[in-house]
Amino acid sequence: MNAALAISIVVAGALSLLAPLRGAPLQDAPQPPAAPAAAAAAEEGDTPLMVEMEKIEQAEQFLRRSIGDAAQDAESLKQVAIAQQAILASKLMAPKMVTNVPEADRPKFLAEYRKSMASLLIEFTHLEQALLDGDRAAAKLAYKKLHAMEETGHNDFTDGG
Numbered sequence: 001m002n003a004a005l006a007i008s009i010v011v012a013g014a015l016s017l018l019a020p021l022r023g024a025p026l027q028d029a030p031q032p033p034a035a036p037a038a039a040a041a042a043e044e045g046d047t048p049l050m051v052e053m054e055k056i057e058q059a060e061q062f063l064r065r066s067i068g069d070a071a072q073d074a075e076s077l078k079q080v081a082i083a084q085q086a087i088l089a090s091k092l093m094a095p096k097m098v099t100n101v102p103e104a105d106r107p108k109f110l111a112e113y114r115k116s117m118a119s120l121l122i123e124f125t126h127l128e129q130a131l132l133d134g135d136r137a138a139a140k141l142a143y144k145k146l147h148a149m150e151e152t153g154h155n156d157f158t159d160g161g
């Protein structure tokens, strides 16, 4: 083997050792954002009552836009039924705030809670009757009343108000 050949073999060997480094990423490629863990965790932490309340909320939001529109009465009536079913479930549950109420006051607190739920059910039922009668003014009035009950209900039966 002559000297030139020996040198070229050594250089080629050295280059092949370096080959894996060529084109190596300077840093890892950016990863896609993680799944929205916070939102999932919040839902997991929901009480069964919150789950029912969220159904009422969705129905209420639909009704806010649909109530003045006779063409949407069939869907409005479906949303009323969803809310009524959620209220039937809710009235049999206890607000989590009950644990902060002195034991002696709990029966009264729970009775008041149930009466408020019953009033909410009645107002949704007034809304139902108004929609079935095609009485737009009565439907709007019932909506206004049940909307106001949300605030008083939360003031009286949640710690957050």
Ligand code: HEM
Residues within 6 Å of the ligand: 047, 048, 049, 050, 053, 054, 056, 057, 058, 060, 094, 095, 096, 097, 113, 114, 116, 117, 120, 146, 147, 149, 150, 151, 152, 153, 154, 157, 158
């Ligand atoms: C249209 C009327 C109402 C709507 C749309 C509504 C909606 C909601 C929503 C969305 C939540 C969940 C809040 C969260 O995720 O942190 C909630 C919670 C709650 N609501 Fe209502 N609500 C209404 C009426 C009422 C009434 C009348 C009462 C009481 C009689 C009530 C009692 C509660 C309680 C106690 C909680 C907390 C859940 C728990 O303690 O586990 N709500 N409501």
